[in-house]
Amino acid sequence: MAARSPIASIWTRPQKPQRDQAGLSRDQIVRAAIEILDAEGRDALSMRRLGARLGAAATSVYWYVSNKDELLELALDEIFGEVERPDPETSGWRPAFTIAAHSLRSLILRHPWVAQLIGVYPMYGPNALRFTDHLVGVAQHAGFQDFDVDFAVTTVVAYVYGMTIGEAAWLSNAQRAGTTMKELDERVWDVSAEIARDYPRLSERYRAYGETDPQRLRVATFDFGLVSVLDGLELRRRATRRDPDPPAGT
């Protein structure tokens, strides 16, 4: 993959003219790429495999996409089309953020390779922008002012990313090893406890987990953190709000 000019992203340049029924199409290519990524992860996607899946030569793809990087940018944004954008008018800002956060999390867990792309490509695709734009609306509806609008949005999104990237990594690893998350959980528990042996506080924590279901634990962790973040935002909001949402917030 070639080094690219700072912001040379597929979203910053026009698409070529296209004939009416060409054999391939950008959509078709992106869909095929996503299928491979979902099924076998990031490492499994090569241009040759993609070509093969499309019944075309590997290099044909380069007519529609100038880079593998561009292809991944397209795939990434395509996935962002799946995220929910709940209306704060009907539910209030807090449920809106909550729903969006959960939706974002489950989207990443459905497509764990996405986690490896966040923070590599600028997210300038229409779906990502639409999502951010929507969250800005939610924050404004909540009554955040000026920069606090961006701060609030960025905080929530950052939290979800940070929390979910680790989970997605485990999923990816399980996938690469041909196991399910469940099996991995079982094996990893003992190993973790063993590794943490020299760290008294960690060991104590591992002992405390006992038979707790790791899956439930992850969800509980996410919820705890999200509630904390939203509580914190609520405090900031009260300080500077100039109106719209009722104080209660829900």
Next chain:
Amino acid sequence: MAARSPIASIWTRPQKPQRDQAGLSRDQIVRAAIEILDAEGRDALSMRRLGARLGAAATSVYWYVSNKDELLELALDEIFGEVERPDPETSGWRPAFTIAAHSLRSLILRHPWVAQLIGVYPMYGPNALRFTDHLVGVAQHAGFQDFDVDFAVTTVVAYVYGMTIGEAAWLSNAQRAGTTMKELDERVWDVSAEIARDYPRLSERYRAYGETDPQRLRVATFDFGLVSVLDGLELRRRATRRDPDPPAGT
């Protein structure tokens, strides 16, 4: 890079016996790898280049490390040795978390490639474990009980990761393009505003930024979110705490 068994990490297997003064050493190799990563980023690190830098053949490295993955795990953990572990006894839990968070952030910004590794490898290295273990101590000192201890720690760390990964990505991109962050900021501003043209709320936000220094804005964003997270944790803490830290916190 080969697919690896679920948790086959370098930390889960013993080190080979080693002769007293061998030409190379694991430490030396890891240091050299970090130098390359810091100077030119993740893509620039190849086993051949690493060998060349060490004045050795590419394949010599494989005596000390069985994988490129393992090498990256070692480098990652080595960097985690740089993080601060402030004592909650002297400063209280909130400043302790705050210092740790800032320290973690600046560590990642000093070594942007770290961001691309988080969420790819399990962090079982001694330095990472020591850090986590310390944070557990901070949370316990704050008075969190049972699972809330882990929840609190995970929340803070996740927030820092999520927030910093995006920043690190920009740094990496700037580095790859041979620019500084400052130059990139200037160019990216206009492009972003242009791209956001079709999204009214985003456009409004970009207009509001005006001449604001992006660097300062990033710091302000981080601080805002961190304060929010800690405020949220404070609320959770009050609910279940069984003592140690004074109610005031700070």
Next chain:
DNA sequence: CAAATCACTTGAACAGCGTACGAGCATCGT
């Protein structure tokens, strides 16, 4: 209707990658 242009496909080729392997060398324990 012929010619030229355009959209698209393709195979071959290149440089680079991670890594397996076996031959060789130097030092160590006996």
Next chain:
DNA sequence: ACGATGCTCGTACGCTGTTCAAGTGATTTG
């Protein structure tokens, strides 16, 4: 002195992303 052990290295394999020139067939132009 000799075998074992720690370590280095060159070669080679199969894979990667990407370039490029050649080719095909439909569409537009003169």
